Amino acid sequence: MAHRTIPLSDLKVGMYLIGVDRSWLHTPFLRHKFEINAQSEIDTLRASGIAQVTIDTGRGLDVAVPEVTPSDPVPVCEAQPEGSSLSATHPVSLERTAVMLADNLALAKQRRTEWINRLNHIFDGTRATGLVSYAEARQLVDEMIGFIFERQAACYAVMGLREQDPTLHEHGLTVCTLSVIIGQALSYPRDVLQHVGVAALLHDVGLVRLPKNLLKHTKAMPPAQQALYDSHPAQGLVLLEKSGVRDAEVLSIVKHHHAAPTGSVGTEGGAGQDWAYAALVWIVDQYDELLTGQTGGPPLSSNQAMTQLYQRYRDQPYLLDHVSYLIRAIGVFPLYSLVALKSGEVGVVGSITPGKAHLPILFLCRDAKGRSCAPPQELDLAQEPEGGRSIHDIRDPRREGIDVEAILRQVAA
Numbered sequence: 001m002a003h004r005t006i007p008l009s010d011l012k013v014g015m016y017l018i019g020v021d022r023s024w025l026h027t028p029f030l031r032h033k034f035e036i037n038a039q040s041e042i043d044t045l046r047a048s049g050i051a052q053v054t055i056d057t058g059r060g061l062d063v064a065v066p067e068v069t070p071s072d073p074v075p076v077c078e079a080q081p082e083g084s085s086l087s088a089t090h091p092v093s094l095e096r097t098a099v100m101l102a103d104n105l106a107l108a109k110q111r112r113t114e115w116i117n118r119l120n121h122i123f124d125g126t127r128a129t130g131l132v133s134y135a136e137a138r139q140l141v142d143e144m145i146g147f148i149f150e151r152q153a154a155c156y157a158v159m160g161l162r163e164q165d166p167t168l169h170e171h172g173l174t175v176c177t178l179s180v181i182i183g184q185a186l187s188y189p190r191d192v193l194q195h196v197g198v199a200a201l202l203h204d205v206g207l208v209r210l211p212k213n214l215l216k217h218t219k220a221m222p223p224a225q226q227a228l229y230d231s232h233p234a235q236g237l238v239l240l241e242k243s244g245v246r247d248a249e250v251l252s253i254v255k256h257h258h259a260a261p262t263g264s265v266g267t268e269g270g271a272g273q274d275w276a277y278a279a280l281v282w283i284v285d286q287y288d289e290l291l292t293g294q295t296g297g298p299p300l301s302s303n304q305a306m307t308q309l310y311q312r313y314r315d316q317p318y319l320l321d322h323v324s325y326l327i328r329a330i331g332v333f334p335l336y337s338l339v340a341l342k343s344g345e346v347g348v349v350g351s352i353t354p355g356k357a358h359l360p361i362l363f364l365c366r367d368a369k370g371r372s373c374a375p376p377q378e379l380d381l382a383q384e385p386e387g388g389r390s391i392h393d394i395r396d397p398r399r400e401g402i403d404v405e406a407i408l409r410q411v412a413a
Helices: 039-047 093-129 134-150 152-159 168-185 190-201 205-209 223-230 232-242 248-256 270-292 302-312 317-330 404-412
Strands: 003-007 016-020 052-056 338-341 346-353 356-366 372-380 391-395
Touching: 039 093, 093 134, 093 152, 093 168, 093 205, 093 346, 093 404, 134 152, 134 168, 134 190, 152 168, 168 190, 168 205, 168 270, 168 317, 190 248, 190 270, 205 232, 223 232, 232 248, 248 270, 270 302, 270 317, 302 317, 302 391, 346 372, 346 404, 356 404, 372 404
Parallel strands: none
Antiparallel strands: 003 052, 016 052, 338 346, 338 391, 346 356, 356 372
16 A cells, blocks of 8 residues: 655546545545545645645556656646636535535534434433443444544534533533544544543533532532532542443543643653543533633633633643644634624635635625625635735624525525
8 A cells, every 4th residue: 555645736536535734624525535536526625725635546546757857847736816716716616615515514413413312311321320321422432433534624513503501411522522523633543532532522421420500610619519510520430430431541531631631742651641632631621611601701702712721721831732732623714614804794614725724715694784695705815905804703603693504505506
């Protein structure tokens, strides 16, 4: 099996794709390894901001390496005409992208509902029996990993459609999903992803042993209640051990997900590596609490939450590394994000611009006066002149009364 990394400009129909130079969270593709069957698939990779790809020459075509003479032109990446948008050069690409985005989002909504019901069943069973159905949790995470690998952007986007006051199982599912996304970006092996995912899914299982009035943690808890709440990692560990769980990594993450990890990200094996996994889940846990206002503050946008985490751990390099993993995995303005421009216009992020993640291609769904755009209008921020339109902030689609999936389907209509 021969793997070769090549510039996107060298990718041809018939080659077998096995990797790209950015997180799959930023692409609309349904799978991560496939044969390139059409130019439109290459166009979609380009629209997703991919610059380099890895191919398996044993399963598809290899790059032809011609003999170069001084008179031969040097191949370069295809440039966009001045002032033009991506869709002007590749008219099918954004339509195809919009369809894939919409289909993935619809399926991710369906799957998340199924997963929430299954996790709720696990937690209800734990409350009733005092035991965790660990095999059921492992099966759920195994299915989630395969689905998340193929539809990361949609899975992340669906998180933003939750209620701001999530239930215990909704929070667990979100922490699991995001931990798997980041673990995949860090190239964790499948068995490690399984352990991290299960631990993230069950990280708060100890709360089922506490009075229900403590499930909504706030900053104003009396000392006695705070101490009881803070015991939930240890309570979770007891539940898992009583249930016969012997996976050391899972037990360590559940036990330490509210502790302040110390050590080095590069520590290999043993307790040091377990601390790294616990630190990842800990950062993701805090991120989701900031998004939903679970700790008593107002719900924050993703950018605000990441900024607060960065400020919180700026003097702790070990934890700051994990915040950086989170920021890199999610990106500045992820696919599906609803953003408001300084002009007052509102649009959905439909494509990531190569090398310019802060200047995506948008589908404008509201104009500067708040009127709906029908059909949505494409805007390539990378083509805006200096001082032109730019993104002001990220908005909550529910609060804005905007159905992101419907906008994408209007683009593709």
